[in-house]
Amino acid sequence: MATTTDTVHPDALGDLRDSVDAMADGRAPQQVLLLTGAPGAGKSTALDRVGRMLGERGVRVYRVVADEIGRRRPFGLMSTLLGLEEHYPPLAETPDLVLEAVEKRCADGPVALCADDVHHADADSLALLGRLAGTVRDLPLSLVLARRALPVRESLDALAARPDVRTLEIAGLGPGGLDELVRERLGAPPGARLRELLAVTGGNPFHAGVLLDDLRRQDRLAVVDGETVVRGDGRDVPTSVQASVRAHLALLEAPARDLLRLLAVWGRPSTVEQLAAVGGTSALALVGAVEAAVSAGIAGWNADDELAFRHDLFRDVIYADLAPPLRRLLHEACASRLRATGGIATQILQHDTDAAEPIPPAEALRIAASDLAHAPAQAADVLAGAAQRCGDGPEADAIALARAGALAAAGQIAEAERVARERLHADGDRAARYDLTRVALHAMVSSAHVGAALATIDDYLAGDPPESERTTLRHLRRWVEVLEGRGPVVRTMPSGPRSGAALVPAAMDLFLAGRCESALELAVEARDAREAGGSPPWADGATAPIWPAWFALYARGPEAARAESVEARRRAQERGQGWLGPLHLFVAGEIDRVAGRWDDTLAELDTGLEAAALTGSGWLSRATAGVLQTRIRRGELDGLETAQERWRLRGLPEQFGLPMTALTTILLAEARGRQSEVVDLARTSWTTTLDGGRLLWALLAGPDIARLALDVGDAALLRQVATDTAAVPVDEAVALAPAVDLVAAVADADPDLAAAAAAAFDHRGHAAGALSAWEEAAVAAATRGDGDRARTHARRCTELAASLGAAGTVRRLTARLRAHDVRLGVSGSRRRPATGWQSLTPTERQVAELVGKGLTSPQIGSQLFISPRTVQTHISHSLRKLDLRSRVELATTVARHTS
Structure with missing residues (x-):
């Protein structure tokens, strides 16, 4: 869906009545409304009118106004909006607490969260608003936000570009x-x-x-x-409005003007007591000035009995007209008051910065470090302000490095690269240049800009750096090559210190070569090495925490991998590694696919891909292929060619040189009955991958390619696949070991060997492998003319397929057996209905029952060891299948079916 922006006059908002009705009922295609306009154009009026219309329709409306100094309170806007206690430094669980608070309010009926002047909001609250924009699918929730186009806030521009957000340009009043x-x-x-x-x-x-x-x-x-x-x-x-405001002020006595100047510098609504303390006087002494400012219509009282400007343009003009020496004096007084009362360090820093105080870089870095663990976007924002004041030299290098690192940790990859590159153009010292180069490289690698990353590494190495830098960059270069699948797999251990940067590519090479157990041990060592060394998020094998769970999947099976995955995600949250979230979800989805939890697979992978779109990750081939292949095996073919074409046009690489999207093309052609069209692709991708030493591919794709070769009668390809697969050592890939016997069974039409492979897969918890093996056992028996045995094995296959939702596999099996004059009759698997209570998957039902008990998404995620975002995806699926609009209705339905 293309993003469009409508233009509307604030007095014409009545024309939105139908849209507001749909929002109130949860029927609107876009439950997020973003109002944009120039200062004074009527954004606040428009927001208030929409909020009032929603309130008239029974929606509970929560409203907050962001202010400039509030931008320095991590999660401040969302905490104020929802009435949550603020913590500084911020807590690791703050995002989940916000989501929990929203869900609790929505449990009592429709809710609208209205935020005015969000261009002033803190960076982490803006990130949470983006996250909440995705929850409107399964909550009776509307978001109504108002902003100026300037200053530019990238997160708001990204929100405006989303197809599920309606944007309105407020153009002022008509006649x-x-x-x-x-x-x-x-x-x-x-x-x-x-x-x-x-x-x-x-x-x-x-x-x-x-x-x-x-x-x-x-x-x-x-x-x-x-x-x-x-x-x-x-x-x-x-x-002009400026002249009008100045005319207002000219009529006030000096005490009232002084009060308003102090309020403008303070930067947010304030109690009279606070203003008196900043000005070094008593609250009683300000009574007359306050009354004069209120009577003049320049200031007024908000809902919290704080003094606030009636419009931010008053503040803008008063602040702009302050002589610089007076402005600095007042900022110093504000900073002093905040220090005396234990104010938030970031707000103190902002006042110091605006006072043109020489902020020691160490102080700015210390304050940012306190935010970095769980509010990296806020840390980056703080450092952006410090960068404007610190001049040039080593201090600027340190600020730029910390800022780029904070942006990387926040998942703002492109911005991290921009900041690092911008500072690299300055004449910094070698150490700073090296670290900034590494941050820029982290961003390039994360975005899959392989050519640029390799060129940057080579340019730096050509400058004859110290051996320690040379060694680290060589390890990084090797990692980039491994990621893209460039060149053959290297099976030798790196020399020198066993750092995360050295061990991660070595571990991946072992994994791709089929030595999964050794790869797992090395990956755990890499993860522990970087944690013990206190490495920043962008250095020393930054993705090391991701790989142990994936390697464990094939070394030890899905249950061991699931335990590793849950622990890895817990550690990521504790350490503020939110940018790794999509990658963790990709691994979790693959674990669920192998274990046969295919509905969970789609929930994890879809959620991860949605999150990755925000971080700018370019390594999406495995997750994208995982979604498409799962849908193919389930028989959900509509729209898959279009999805494949969209992927092709993105031009992203096949991660690790594993041709996952090529296999998707093969499976889709097979499902459409066009197997002969993709034989050449199957042969080329098979040969190229194995010639590069990626033997794991034989175990992953061998059964599918062997089946294709058998069905099209390509004896040479079938023989090659069987020979290659038999040559792969499987002592360290226990979960995949039965694939060798399965491919041999396909080549020899041996039902006994295929049935044994099915039992072996089942014993290892590899449900997807067992399903494939029972299919081949049935076909092999039919090939040998044993119809009764073919039907027996086919029954095992269809029963397992029913539990997985593998309707596509059943259709393929039925067609293959029919070619041998074996009919399954009516004994095939029963498909889960598409709608109604019985259509819910086991996980969806489990989640729904926990919703019925009043648990929130974070609580459910903690209990089921899945992410809150994935919980939301399951709830969204359940609401769609049950034709419901809210969790309240879902809870009622659960009670009816479980009582």
């Missing part, structure tokens, strides 16, 4: 809206002269309101014959 504004304020519509003056404002509600206030204060307006008319020639009517 009818301006008439209504005058009528509301003065009791009668404007006359011709006043309409002419109001037209100068361009429909900007704030400008128009200030103009009316000025004219009324000058006693220039009167109601005559049912119209509001302007007295005088109008030559002295203000023509």
